Amino acid sequence: MKRYLVSIAAAAAAVAAAPASAQTVLTTSSWVPPGHAITLAQKEWCELVEKNSNNKIRCNHLPRAVAAPPGSFDAVKNGLADVSFTVHGYTPGRFVHTQMAEFPFLGDSAEAVSVAFNRIAFRNPEILKEHEGVKVLAFFTHGPGIVFNTKRPVTKLEDLQGLKWRVGGGMVNEISKVLGMNVTLKPAPESYELLSGGVMDGTLFPAESVEAFKLDKLIKHATTFPGGLYNTSFVFMMNPAKYDKMSPEEKKAVDDASGEVAARMMGRSWDKFDRRAYAIMQANNVQVVKADAKFVADIKSKTSQLEAKWVKDAEAKGLKNPAKLLADFRGEIAKASK
Numbered sequence: 001m002k003r004y005l006v007s008i009a010a011a012a013a014a015v016a017a018a019p020a021s022a023q024t025v026l027t028t029s030s031w032v033p034p035g036h037a038i039t040l041a042q043k044e045w046c047e048l049v050e051k052n053s054n055n056k057i058r059c060n061h062l063p064r065a066v067a068a069p070p071g072s073f074d075a076v077k078n079g080l081a082d083v084s085f086t087v088h089g090y091t092p093g094r095f096v097h098t099q100m101a102e103f104p105f106l107g108d109s110a111e112a113v114s115v116a117f118n119r120i121a122f123r124n125p126e127i128l129k130e131h132e133g134v135k136v137l138a139f140f141t142h143g144p145g146i147v148f149n150t151k152r153p154v155t156k157l158e159d160l161q162g163l164k165w166r167v168g169g170g171m172v173n174e175i176s177k178v179l180g181m182n183v184t185l186k187p188a189p190e191s192y193e194l195l196s197g198g199v200m201d202g203t204l205f206p207a208e209s210v211e212a213f214k215l216d217k218l219i220k221h222a223t224t225f226p227g228g229l230y231n232t233s234f235v236f237m238m239n240p241a242k243y244d245k246m247s248p249e250e251k252k253a254v255d256d257a258s259g260e261v262a263a264r265m266m267g268r269s270w271d272k273f274d275r276r277a278y279a280i281m282q283a284n285n286v287q288v289v290k291a292d293a294k295f296v297a298d299i300k301s302k303t304s305q306l307e308a309k310w311v312k313d314a315e316a317k318g319l320k321n322p323a324k325l326l327a328d329f330r331g332e333i334a335k336a337s338k
Contacts, residue, residue: 024057024250026242029081031065031072031189036212038085041269042236045137045262046083052253057246059083069187076237077133085236089170090187096317097127098233099310100326101141102171104303105227105296107333110206110274111267113231114140116332118263126319134237137254138262142206143274144228145172148215149202150195153289154223157298163201166194171306172204172230178302188213195219204230207281208273216280222288225296236262 028046030039046059065084067075072086073094088095089102098121107113121127121139128136147154154160161180167173169185176183186194188209194200195218203215206228210216223229236258243251281288291299307326314322 023055024053024246026057026059026082026238028059028061029066029072029075029084030061031067031069031084031187033212037208037269037273038234038266041262041266042083042085044265044269045236045257048257048261048265049253052256053250057250057253069189073134073235073237076239079239079241082239082242083137083237085234087168087170087187088233088235089168089172092169092173092185095130095170095233096310096313097124097130097319097322098139098235099171100314100322100329101139101233102231103307103310103326104145104175104229104299105225106141106231106330107227107337108144109267109337110141110143110270111264112336113333114138114263114267114270115260115336116329117141117233118260119332120325120329122259124319124325126317129318131235131237133240134235135240135243136235137238137258138236138260138266140234140236140263140266140270141231142234143208143270144206144225145204145230145232146207146225147202147223147229148205148210148219149221150218151201151220153221153287155289155292156295157302164199166191166200166203168204168232170232171310172232174306175230175303176204178306179299191215192218206232206270206274207277208270210277210286211273211280216284216286219281219284219286222281222286223291224288225291225299229291229299234266236266 028042030042032038049057066080070090072084075081076084088098101117118139149163151163157179165176165181165183166186167176167183168188173183173185191203191213192215210219311322
């Protein structure tokens, strides 16, 4: 028996040493469910990289994340995973420049906003500098932010108050505060437990999260806003040491699948799941209302101060002319939306 086991071990070692194993393997990590829009888009990116490299590169998709969501940036930086993504707002104070992609009423399509965000970010070295320690593959955002809750319709500012809300951090936290909401910062995957246990009454999410985090049986009310109440910025990234070890041909395979190509991929996947989520909400009798003009105007009057504050904060951190950058960003969103 012992001799048999040794033979198996020897055979396994021989297979591992065979030329076929000379492939470059990228270990990918995702902290959202396997069927989530980002997980699927990350796999789509991998398939494109594999195709671009004539199968010299392949991805190994880990069954579980290597770190909790807030630790994903450092996990990639330190090589615990080769490829992953994170929400900038999950590490408060670390990223300032990227908050430009999180303001209210930016756009109705994750693809358009992601493409615009990626264009602006890669044109500005100061934004990339905030991401030292990783190779940025793309910047992207989710779809329009919605107010979900288990208690009552939200049709005016006062309805937001008196309830307990989960938010993900970043600019959405600041937006919530100026609107007088009682908020707690928690990563998205904790939402089901918080809502089902009554610890929280509601959450701010894009539409797809109703399906992704199994909230369809918990949520009773949803309020949508033109362009979204908020947005969330993400970075899709790679361990730089892994990238540096690649051949020029392999690097080109990665580069050709990244940037705007990857941003569009991420956004398109999110838009698809957002559309599907509305059908799921309808099937579960979630009452969806659209914010009227007065509600939108009241929010704008409260949140306009946040843009002015961001301009000052970004300028202090070295971003050149952030007010113009924000205007250019909105212009790029308009172009990408056509």
